[in-house]
């Protein structure tokens with residue numbers, strides 16, 4: 001009896017595995033087609049300067065507008081794109097479109113704005129580098145000082161000579177560099193001194209329970225104080241309420257990104273969103289958010 005059940009379990013497991021493989025193959029195939037059919041789109045989320053209330057930059061966040069499934073979040077396809085290597089062509093598409101959009105906004109008069117672009121560590125391993133970035137900067141005509149390249153902390157932890165050279169070469173194009181999701185990778189700030197970094201983004205995980213969670217509060221306090229002493233600009237990710245905002249402002253956090261101000265929006269909505277967020281008559285952030 002046990003043997004029988006064992007065999008059935010084995011078969012069940014097998015069928016499940018087969019389905020998973022089929023789903024993965026289907027997803028991979030669908031991703032390839034999506035690239036060909038231009039189904040990707042960039043959304044942009046405003047990042048607000050706490051000192052003057054201006055939208056200093058926007059983060060580009062890729063979306064897949066699937067003909068049947070609608071808008072698919074990057075969490076559902078970036079890992080697969082990384083595993084299959086499709087992140088390489090997708091990453092080039094993202095980089096080019098973010099540059100092109102930034103250049104278009106400059107021409108529209110949004111000359112103070114910068115755009116942040118996410119680059120995953122697998123892109124480095126697949127050949128994305130300063131030469132590739134320079135080619136797209138030249139092609140789109142964007143000023144590289146309008147670009148912020150966001151790299152997750154894990155890439156710095158690797159700490160190899162190759163990684164450092166890769167970063168230095170990117171930096172020498174004239175772009176800014178930011179460490180994304182800071183705090184999740186357990187690296188010390190003094191370690192980060194070796195890298196040509198401009199900004200640090202505190203991960204949402206450390207922001208969501210502010211100010212009540214005392215551990216998070218003291219951690220965020222320490223990160224902000226130390227990075228300021230190192231000349232870095234601080235961005236808090238995932239700010240959703242006024243308690244968090246006021247606390248972070250009190251610690252002189254430089255920049256705020258989160259649903260409190262705005263969710264990521266399609267490019268054509270951004271000028272209106274910026275106008276609303278920067279409107280001096282606006283009573284609070286939520287009013288601008290509701291505007292969308």
Ligand code: C2E
Pocket residue numbers: 045060061062073074075078091094118119120150180181204237238239240257258259260264
């Ligand atoms: P990330 O780079 O850390 O981006 C911030 C994420 O937090 C975005 O999720 C954004 O929508 C979300 N977020 C911002 N404010 C709030 C908030 O107040 N509350 C909550 N709950 N969430 C907030 P999104 O767009 O789903 O992207 C997820 C991740 O996918 C990104 O995390 C990034 O790691 C990756 N990703 C997105 N676009 C790209 C891309 O073009 N290239 C690469 N390589 N990765 C990308």
Ligand code: MG
Pocket residue numbers: 059118150180
């Ligand atoms: Mg990011």
Ligand code: MG
Pocket residue numbers: 180181201203237
């Ligand atoms: Mg992040």
Ligand code: MG
Pocket residue numbers: 181
């Ligand atoms: Mg993140």
